[in-house]
Amino acid sequence: MTNGLAERLRLIVVTDPECGGRPLMDVVRAALQGGAPAIQLRIKDGDARPMADQARALLAETRRAGALLFINDRVDVALAVGAEGAHVGQSDLAATDVRRISPPGFLIGVSAESAELALAAQADGADYVGVGPVYATGSKADAGPPVGTERIGAIAAAVRIPVVGIGGITVENALPVTRAGAAGVAVISAVMQANDPEAATRALLRR
Numbered sequence: 001m002t003n004g005l006a007e008r009l010r011l012i013v014v015t016d017p018e019c020g021g022r023p024l025m026d027v028v029r030a031a032l033q034g035g036a037p038a039i040q041l042r043i044k045d046g047d048a049r050p051m052a053d054q055a056r057a058l059l060a061e062t063r064r065a066g067a068l069l070f071i072n073d074r075v076d077v078a079l080a081v082g083a084e085g086a087h088v089g090q091s092d093l094a095a096t097d098v099r100r101i102s103p104p105g106f107l108i109g110v111s112a113e114s115a116e117l118a119l120a121a122q123a124d125g126a127d128y129v130g131v132g133p134v135y136a137t138g139s140k141a142d143a144g145p146p147v148g149t150e151r152i153g154a155i156a157a158a159v160r161i162p163v164v165g166i167g168g169i170t171v172e173n174a175l176p177v178t179r180a181g182a183a184g185v186a187v188i189s190a191v192m193q194a195n196d197p198e199a200a201t202r203a204l205l206r207r
């Protein structure tokens, strides 16, 4: 499963319940139609059962499209539905603990804002690190200050695993993130709020 992982992480479309008044599933389908290689289901503070139902429905779509599905925070939901992986932050389960309870090949992404945290995540068995916010973002209330593309470069130089930039990334400013050394970018609003999520996904992939 990790073969060609960096290629499959070149764009992670992260879901948000706020998606322009449209059904979430329609926006995800459009992103998959636009070629999104990975989707992350991100529901903050949701109950487990509706989250699992939604994850199963999403998984049917991502499998059809040949894309990866990650579940944010809730490793239990990811394992229960058979998603390809989970994304955990510094206050979620540690990658070592996720590895202990997950099947071989389960993909683990870890948020790491510094080279030290990224190296620790790599040593713990993370498959990739998410670094951000790269730019200012309105999609995460508790995000820290922007780390900039220099931080992406420093972390990419320190670790062997792919680095994914997140936070305030748009079609217009994605290129400096990958030029700095990121294998890919993760976006919420650039796709979830786009008038045409399919076109936005294609445009991001072209960058």
Ligand SMILES: Cc1ncc(COP(=O)(O)OP(=O)(O)O)c(N)n1
Pocket: 012, 014, 040, 042, 072, 073, 087, 088, 089, 090, 092, 109, 110, 111, 129, 130, 131, 132, 140, 164, 166, 186
């Ligand atoms: C790809 C990617 N990178 C970073 C994050 C942020 O995760 P976290 O720090 O746990 O914050 P929340 O998303 O849980 O609010 C992410 N979700 N995805």
Ligand SMILES: Cc1ncsc1CCOP(=O)(O)O
Pocket: 132, 133, 134, 136, 137, 138, 139, 140, 143, 166, 167, 168, 169, 186, 187, 188, 189, 190
């Ligand atoms: C989940 C997350 N983690 C760091 S910034 C961020 C929000 C990204 O959203 P957007 O792409 O709309 O800035």
Ligand SMILES: [Mg+2]
Pocket: 072, 073, 087, 088, 089, 090, 092
């Ligand atoms: Mg988290």
